[in-house]
Amino acid sequence: MPELPxxxxxxxxxxxxxxxxxxxxxxxVQEARLLWERTLxxxxxDGFQTRLVGQTIRSFxxxxxxxxxxxxxxxxxxxxxxxxxxxxxxxxxPIAPHDRFLLVFEDGFRLAFNDTRKFGRIWLLSEPSTLLxxxxxxxxxxxxxxxxxxxxxxxxxxxxxxxxxxQGFIAGLGNIYTDEALYRSHLHPQSLACALDLxxxxxxxxxxxxxxxxxxxxxxxxxxWVYRGGGFQNEFQVYHRKGEPCYQCGTxxxxxxxxxxxxxxxxxxxxxxx
Numbered sequence: 001m002p003e004l005p006x007x008x009x010x011x012x013x014x015x016x017x018x019x020x021x022x023x024x025x026x027x028x029v030q031e032a033r034l035l036w037e038r039t040l041x042x043x044x045x046d047g048f049q050t051r052l053v054g055q056t057i058r059s060f061x062x063x064x065x066x067x068x069x070x071x072x073x074x075x076x077x078x079x080x081x082x083x084x085x086x087x088x089x090x091x092x093x094p095i096a097p098h099d100r101f102l103l104v105f106e107d108g109f110r111l112a113f114n115d116t117r118k119f120g121r122i123w124l125l126s127e128p129s130t131l132l133x134x135x136x137x138x139x140x141x142x143x144x145x146x147x148x149x150x151x152x153x154x155x156x157x158x159x160x161x162x163x164x165x166x167q168g169f170i171a172g173l174g175n176i177y178t179d180e181a182l183y184r185s186h187l188h189p190q191s192l193a194c195a196l197d198l199x200x201x202x203x204x205x206x207x208x209x210x211x212x213x214x215x216x217x218x219x220x221x222x223x224x225w226v227y228r229g230g231g232f233q234n235e236f237q238v239y240h241r242k243g244e245p246c247y248q249c250g251t252x253x254x255x256x257x258x259x260x261x262x263x264x265x266x267x268x269x270x271x272x273x274x
Contacts, residue, residue: 002080004139004172005215007062009230010086014069014111015060021088027105028056029071039100039113041121048124052076052103063132064171076103077123077131078113084120087112135171139208144170150201153193160196161189162259164208173208176221176239179264180211183238188272189258189265195273238264 002010017023032052037045051074061068067086069076078084087096091110095102101113101122113120123131137144152170156163163169164178173181182189184207187200196204215221220230233240237247241264242255251268 001082001174002065002084002220003174003177003215004062004065004212005177005218005232006220006230007065007067007080007172008216009220010067011060011062014067014086014088018088022109024057024088024105024109024111025059026056027107027109029053029103030106031102031104033102033104034100035095035102036100036118038118039115039120039122042123042125051124063128064135064138064167065174066132068128074124074126075128077125077128079121080115081117081119081121083117084113084115087114135167136169137171139170139172139205140212144205146198146202146205149205150196150198153196153201153204156193158193159190159258160187160193161261161263163193165259165261170208172212175261175263176236177208177211177215179239180237181208183264183266183270184211186269188270189256189263190272238266240264 014024029052032049034040034045034049040048043051055071055073057069057071059070061070065079067078069078088109088111091104091108096112096114098114098116099112100115100118100120103111113122125131156169160182161178164173165175179189181204185200185204187196187204214235215232218230218232218235221232222230238253241253243252245251246253246266246269249266249268251266253264254267256263256265
């Protein structure tokens with residue numbers, strides 16, 4: 001599943017363009033083609049397509065794993081879920097298998113939303129907060145201090161990994177970056193959040209930020225889903241390295257299941273305190 005760094009990469013590509021395709025900033029919508037209606041969460045399909053036509057893209061934003069396309073009057077919000085992908089291309093290009101939504105612009109380009117597993121969703125909202133207010137703080141937000149994070153953890157009697165992946169607790173982390181941050185912090189994913197002291201909480205927050213920033217710098221990770229083009233998979237220290245030696249102690253990396261999610265740990269560096 002794409003996580004915060006992958007969505008941030010999409011945001012930058014759509015805003016800045018690439019050598020192959022232009023920025024979408026300032027482009028005016030000519031047509032909205034909904035190829036699979038259940039991709040649309042809100043509003044109804046007829047109102048959705050009518051409202052989009054004629055609006056111009058003013059900016060691109062991101063909240064956690066949500067991509068925000070700011071228009072004249074509304075915000076188009078995309079959540080890629082398990083297998084969503086985005087392409088910028090000429091409107092003359094053939095429609096690809098699993099394309100679910102096409103946003104066509106007056107200059108002949110389009111934004112294609114492709115989603116093999118059909119879990120991705122889109123919203124067109126006049127007030128995005130109605131959807132986004134349920135989310136926890138952004139891990140890269142400077143207002144999230146170590147003391148605040150410690151207080152958040154101290155109040156929760158939950159295992160660390162499921163808690164960190166709870167978007168209502170902290171927003172943007174998924175399987176990859178949670179495993180990487182916990183490994184760098186020498187914390188077992190099944191440790192109770194409330195058992196961490198201030199120093200451990202501070203280190204965990206620092207490592208969450210470090211892996212997210214490294215992921216953004218590498219344009220995300222090209223593994224575990226359809227997204228391509230990133231390089232952070234070349235920097236994994238624990239994720240997807242089952243059986244390979246730990247870079248710190250040489251112990252083989254193990255794969256366990258925590259909260260129904262495959263989880264990679266070093267059993268020596270990340271001991272579970274009982």
